Amino acid sequence: MARLRQVLLGICLLGMMAWTWDALPYYATADSLSNQPSAAMAEDNLATATFAGGCFWCMEKPFDDLEGVVATTSGYTGGTVENPSYEQVSAGGTGHVEAVQITYDPTQVSYDALLSVFWQNVDPLDNRGQFCDKGSQYQAKIFVQTEQERQLAEASKQALASRFGRQPIATAIETAQPFYAAEDYHQDYYLKHPVRYNFYRTACGRDKRLTEVWGTSPH
Structure with missing residues (x-):
């Protein structure tokens, strides 16, 4: 099952089955453009x-759907190799994990809210x-940039520990390291190839397991 995405990527990169998997080619839409930073928006804000929550394809959409999130970028972080390839x-030899970097407006959405979306989209009990x-490379992790973020992340993890009792929370909290954007064909995969994306989520058992852990799937 871990090789399922390589198969889908092979299809994507070769341009095969474009009209049988997805009815129409991907074009920029108002919704997708709304998740890109505006040139007029001051970066200081x-x-x-x-x-990191496993497959980065599956972690973009939940954050894109959150008001106040400006953009999401799939990529790699936590490793020892500069500019690693997919x-x-x-x-599994670089130490990186697949991750998603969220650009957001803190006046519209809090870091706590981002943490909540993160937890609801991972299996915090899986250490493999x-x-x-x-x-x-697929482990779930939180990468913090400030002491305040660390405190909030630790508090949210502790709250989960109380919820799950004796089942240990496997998700690590680590200091942020250089983040490298993934190749273009990985970005916005759920928008470009919705049928393939949904097939992958189902075949990988992601939504089934999220329902088992949380009682409902956020997808």
């Missing part, structure tokens, strides 16, 4: 947060990866 990271994707 924005903040970033970085989370092939390097997916092989996430859903069908196993390996250190």
Whole structure:
């Protein structure tokens, strides 16, 4: 199952089955453009947060749907190799995890709200990866940039510990490291290839497991 995305990527990159998987090619829409930073928006007013929750395809949409989020970027962080490729990271030898970096307006959405979305979209009990994707490159992690973020992340993790009792919370909280944007074909995958994206989520058992953990799937 962990190789399912390589198969889908092969189809995507070769341009095969474009009209049978997805009825129409991807074009920029008002919704997708609304999640891109405006040139008129002062960068000083924005903040970033970085989370790893397994497949980065599946972590973009929940944050894009959150009011106050300006953009999401799939990428790699936490490793030792500069500018790693998808092939390097997916092989598990660089120390990176697949992650998503969120650019947001803190006057509209709080870091606490981002944490809530993060937890609801991961299996915090899995220390081997996430859903069908196993390996250190798919582990769920929170990367904090400030002491305040660390305190908020630790508090949210402690609250989960109380909820799940003796089941240990496997999600790590680490200091933010350099973030490298993934290749273009990974960005906005759920918008570009909605049928393939939904097939992957189902085949990987992501929504089924989220329902088991949280009682409902946010997807």
